[in-house]
Amino acid sequence: MSPENDTHPHDELAIHALDALDPDELPALEAHLARCAACRAELEAHRDTLSRLVVPDEEPPPSVWEGIAQQLPRLGAAPTLPDPAPPGIGSEGLPFDLPPVELPPAAEVTADPAGPAEVLPLHARRRRGFVERSGWLAAAAALVAVVAVGSFVAGQAGSDKGGDTVDDLAAAAVDDTGSDVVALSNDSGDAVARVVLTGEATDYVIFDDLAELPSGRSYQLWTTDPSGEAPPVSLGVLGDGAAGAVAIAAPDGVTDLALTDEPAGGVPAPTGPVVASGQLA
Amino acid sequence: MIDDVGAETDPGLVQAVVRRDEAALAEVYRRYGSAVWALARRVTNDAQAAEEVAQTVFLNLWTSPDRFDAQRGSLRSWLLAQAHGRSVDIVRSEAARRRRQDREAQLAVSPSAEVETAVHAAALADDVRRAVEGLPPGERDAILLAYFGGHTYRETARLLGQPEGTVKSRIRSGLQNLRRTLDAEGVTP
Numbered sequence: 001m002s003p004e005n006d007t008h009p010h011d012e013l014a015i016h017a018l019d020a021l022d023p024d025e026l027p028a029l030e031a032h033l034a035r036c037a038a039c040r041a042e043l044e045a046h047r048d049t050l051s052r053l054v055v056p057d058e059e060p061p062p063s064v065w066e067g068i069a070q071q072l073p074r075l076g077a078a079p080t081l082p083d084p085a086p087p088g089i090g091s092e093g094l095p096f097d098l099p100p101v102e103l104p105p106a107a108e109v110t111a112d113p114a115g116p117a118e119v120l121p122l123h124a125r126r127r128r129g130f131v132e133r134s135g136w137l138a139a140a141a142a143l144v145a146v147v148a149v150g151s152f153v154a155g156q157a158g159s160d161k162g163g164d165t166v167d168d169l170a171a172a173a174v175d176d177t178g179s180d181v182v183a184l185s186n187d188s189g190d191a192v193a194r195v196v197l198t199g200e201a202t203d204y205v206i207f208d209d210l211a212e213l214p215s216g217r218s219y220q221l222w223t224t225d226p227s228g229e230a231p232p233v234s235l236g237v238l239g240d241g242a243a244g245a246v247a248i249a250a251p252d253g254v255t256d257l258a259l260t261d262e263p264a265g266g267v268p269a270p271t272g273p274v275v276a277s278g279q280l281a
Numbered sequence: 282m283i284d285d286v287g288a289e290t291d292p293g294l295v296q297a298v299v300r301r302d303e304a305a306l307a308e309v310y311r312r313y314g315s316a317v318w319a320l321a322r323r324v325t326n327d328a329q330a331a332e333e334v335a336q337t338v339f340l341n342l343w344t345s346p347d348r349f350d351a352q353r354g355s356l357r358s359w360l361l362a363q364a365h366g367r368s369v370d371i372v373r374s375e376a377a378r379r380r381r382q383d384r385e386a387q388l389a390v391s392p393s394a395e396v397e398t399a400v401h402a403a404a405l406a407d408d409v410r411r412a413v414e415g416l417p418p419g420e421r422d423a424i425l426l427a428y429f430g431g432h433t434y435r436e437t438a439r440l441l442g443q444p445e446g447t448v449k450s451r452i453r454s455g456l457q458n459l460r461r462t463l464d465a466e467g468v469t470p
Binding site for chain 2: 065
């Protein structure tokens with residue numbers, strides 16, 4: 001290793017530009033990148049070099065854009081900082097505290113991942129609001145929007161075309177021993193969804209037993225702070241539940257998760273009922 | 282909304298996407314959709330997976346346009362980096378599944394076959410191929426196996442029968458040499 005590598009991970013930067021680092025090496029590199037502009041620039045230069053290797057020789061099939069265009073009206077922007085408060089937040093006392101939920105260990109995954117998600121009406125779906133916590137409300141007044149850390153795409157199409165759909169990828173991720181699976185349970189303690197944290201760029205939410213929401217509503221996934229001090233952070237707007245699974249990108253360190261029912265397009269902070277929640281064992 | 286999306290800069294288009302301008306997203310797709318899809322197809326070797334990767338990349342741009350920072354690099358290389366990352370995830374989860382399924386068969390992969398596959402998959406344009414072929418073989422093989430084959434550098438080292446440290450520094454010097462050659466030959470995206 002050259003002396004330069006003692007302070008700047010030049011080799012790792014080049015490898016990372018190729019997405020060829022092992023997952024266990026990523027956190028250290030990302031920590032360095034967060035504080036070193038020179039290395040960020042070097043990574044960017046490598047990515048630019050690689051981008052020049054890609055010269056397309058044909059147009060993508062029309063179905064690629066069609067699939068994108070179809071989704072656009074359903075997808076609002078993921079909430080970003082800062083955003084004005086949607087009406088009703090201040091008046092309803094938004095603040096929130098998810099009551100702890102008793103869960104089976106997250107490692108128990110016995111449901112058949114390959115089966116299609118059933119669309120059933122949720123039985124124990126009472127409207128459960130959020131308990132007011134004055135400390136968080138004060139913070140919320142100053143910093144209303146919640147940064148959306150995740151991004152989302154629904155597992156549309158593909159099942160009749162052969163090849164892997166998002167449902168297939170999610171099922172494979174569940175089987176992968178490197179993944180952590182968090183079961184999300186409703187008020188009755190039934191596991192209705194699973195969040196698969198793969199430790200890689202893409203994670204998945206599998207809708208095992210969630211009702212399809214009416215038009216104008218969407219599920220939204222949040223990571224929450226067990227101490228209640230930090231506001232919940234959106235991991236993405238997941239659609240109406242019609243899909244079997246959706247892909248998201250969760251940050252590292254996610255432990256407590258909650259799924260709420262929100263206006264389609266998403267909200268900066270939870271307003272709807274908590275449909276299910278869970279935590280990493 | 283922008284009047285003439287075709288004349289807009291890339292950062293300008295992304296700003297328009299922030300304002301929910303669908304025509305702006307369509308223009309970004311018109312400019313870079315082919316490259317995104319081509320890279321995904323070359324890495325995953327699967328048209329269906331490539332379609333989903335491309336859709337993911339553009340839908341993420343739609344829902345989270347603020348994640349693109351025009352100060353840091355070009356929109357094209359940002360989109361391709363995302364496409365590559367997702368494609369590699371697919372390749373690795375596929376490989377993991379296949380390995381589990383074929384565990385008893387213990388199919389061995391020959392390094393040269395893997396390099397061949399990566400070369401073929403790369404489908405490099407002539408001037409680019411010349412630049413890549415101009416690299417020292419150790420650097421060239423390492424970059425092709427990692428970038429188009431979706432292998433980690435450790436897997437690449439195993440495939441090439443080389444120490445990991447050697448592969449690491451070859452990848453780094455290979456990218457530097459590649460950039461110099463592409464610059465010298467005036468190859469731009």
